[in-house]
Amino acid sequence: MSKILYTIVFLTIFSIASKAQGSWSSLANFFENRHSPSSFSNGNKVYVGLGFTSTTNSQVPKKDLWSYNVATDAWTQRADLPGDARFASPAVNFNNKGYIMCGRNGTFPNFSTYLNEFWEYDPTLNAWTQKSSLIGVPSGSAGGTAFATTNAIYTITKFPSTVKVMEI
Numbered sequence: 001m002s003k004i005l006y007t008i009v010f011l012t013i014f015s016i017a018s019k020a021q022g023s024w025s026s027l028a029n030f031f032e033n034r035h036s037p038s039s040f041s042n043g044n045k046v047y048v049g050l051g052f053t054s055t056t057n058s059q060v061p062k063k064d065l066w067s068y069n070v071a072t073d074a075w076t077q078r079a080d081l082p083g084d085a086r087f088a089s090p091a092v093n094f095n096n097k098g099y100i101m102c103g104r105n106g107t108f109p110n111f112s113t114y115l116n117e118f119w120e121y122d123p124t125l126n127a128w129t130q131k132s133s134l135i136g137v138p139s140g141s142a143g144g145t146a147f148a149t150t151n152a153i154y155t156i157t158k159f160p161s162t163v164k165v166m167e168i
Contacts, residue, residue, distance in 0.1 A: 028075060030048060030068075030075065033054065034062070035051055035059070036052060036088045037062075038050045038051065038089045040100075045067045045123065047068075047123070048066050048068065049066055050062055050063060050064075060085075061085035061086055061087050063084070064080050065121065067123070078121075078123075079121075079126045079127060081100070082130070085105060087105075089142070090146035092148050092153055092155075093148065099146070099153055100118075102114070102118075102142060102155075103115045103117075114141055116134055116141065117130060118132060118134060134157070
């Protein structure tokens with residue numbers, strides 16, 4: 001109980017300290033509007049990709065990945081996801097690699113395909129590796145969230161609403 005309370009107090013103090021340090025600054029913009037993208041961070045880089053672009057009559061899922069370098073304030077295109085283009089895919093950093101899971105595919109207005117894939121991105125190699133699909137989600141899922149602990153990745157899927165763990 002004291003460990004949980006300590007964590008909550010630490011997070012509250014950190015939030016207050018962060019807000020007290022200054023104000024928001026503008027950085028290099030992402031090059032296009034993107035809906036429901038996936039993102040994770042690793043060191044001084046933030047990775048953003050997938051999602052979908054939208055115009056008046058079209059919404060198209062994407063499979064690209066971009067890294068933002070905090071030190072240089074610049075975006076760089078990385079390797080595309082080899083699987084289907086998708087959006088609403090939970091993502092997380094774990095052991096210096098990015099993981100993207102599930103998502104949804106199709107074109108507007110029939111975003112009909114739920115995906116059940118689990119992908120690992122290695123920033124050092126700029127390469128993707130497909131991992132085992134999530135168990136208990138045979139028809140796939142979209143939305144939800146993901147987080148990691150010392151030895152496992154957890155995802156809370158939206159459709160169906162379940163909690164899954166992948167020990168790496």
